[in-house]
Amino acid sequence: MKKFWIYLFLIVGGLIFAYPFLWMISASFKPEIEISHVGLWSSNFTLNSYEAVVQKIPIWRALFNSLFVSSCVTLSVIFFGSIVGYALSRLRFFGRDFILGVILFTMVIPFQITLIPMYILMVKFGWVDSYMALIVPGMISTFGILLFRQFFLDIPQDLIDAARIDGCNDLMILFRIFWPLSRPVIITVGILSFMGSWNDVLWPLIVIRVRELMTMPQMVTLFAVGGQAEAQLGAELAAATLLAIPIILVYAFFQRYFIESMATTGLKN
């Protein structure tokens, strides 16, 4: 009897979280007049809303921009994160602990303080309205460095010693021995930085003004608030669906990794 109430509660909760998404996807295929219906089914499903979106904004270009930017950021965060993480965990040099201290300290600084100067830096570099502004500031993640460092600390020294005798230098040790062992942390860092970059919208809004370079969340935002959607609810929901689908698809296959990765953000503080 008690079990019954638990399940009932969990299912109602599940519906509260999942139904709005199902409704959004279904509504994006409904004709404008049926959108406010609560149900999911319509006998008049149509692609009109999607056609309107594709006609009004270069959404495919935005999809490409987002994929390109997020991939570059993610690969770079993994690459440099593992290099710095290696130096800070397995090499002894003067000032190492100081660098570590600086990293921990900078994580405490609220981003609100550096936002405006960062924008001005982009202006001075001539990076406004270029991929550089979207990619370069995101190429290193302090959290990524810390995760790699933490993981590398637990790798036995014997492996390194043996590799050195075989004539490996540090980069070879990192990429040939540490990387293959580091799958879990690479996945975690990868998911966190890809999601962070894919979903970020404040920074693109600041540094990108031309349509051709806008990321997808930015373009969908401006489409909805800039009046281009002309109060067509269907088009708005279709644009939102297009933005949501890629990440939901990836999540569907790797949900366990997503949840575990996000749970590690708890370590952040």
Added chain:
Amino acid sequence: MKQKNTNSESKIGYLMSLPYILYFLLFVGFPLVFSFILIFHKWNVITPMEWVGLRNFIRLFQDRLFFQSILNTLKFLVIHIPLQIIVALLLAVLLNQKIKARGFFRAVYFLPVIVSGVVITLLWRQLYAYDSGLLNILLTKMGLSRIPWITHPDWAMPSIAIMATWKNVGLYIVLFLVGLQGIPRYLYEAAEIDGARPIQQFFFITLPALNSTIVLVIILSTIGGFSLFIEPFVMTGGGPVNSTLSAMLYIYNQAFYFGHMGYAATLGFFFAVIVLLVVLIQKKLVEQKDK
């Protein structure tokens, strides 16, 4: 020989740390120093900087709208954080029972966490719409009257807080689940032998054991809440009557709508200090509780 070895190790160490050092100098060190210069200047990026001394701060302290935007942000936090903790704790405790399909439920609750805030806000803008929104349609079907979710100043910020809770709560459910699984079973068994009811077990065993997780949830959602931006930007544009104007939205408008870079940097600086203070106070309060 030994000396030479550590020397080359140092060299490689610096070389491999170099990416971070460059990143720090360019994207952390310089902006920090520059923000300190900016707060004493008036600047719109195009014309030369103009030294104004402390005038940015004088203006800040007379800027009613900025203080209202901070109050709005705090109002958001005051609703969002308790709501988040209660809902997350409740669902986590239920998920921690011996049930089937736990992974499935967890994955469903987590879904809004991974989806862009833009999608969530566009979706909820429809759900909250006064005439055609799903929530009001459901309310009228149940014979209740419509609620002006985002059209009335008293309702708009709470509505955004509810939406933010819906979006983020999955993450906190997972954090609480981790915490719950760390509580040893024998504590409950002992309590049961002593005749403690489930409610008592919850308040005397579960809740104290989750203290550090609760701290974490409070701090994470405080930091998240202080950067509230895209939700009001998309949902209400800060209205009605500036009731959802968050501090970040106000700073954004000052910088990129009006072009007041120096003033916006001052606002950002001041606001960052508030964020740090609030988080530090939260930590202090909870550490005292531990003693």
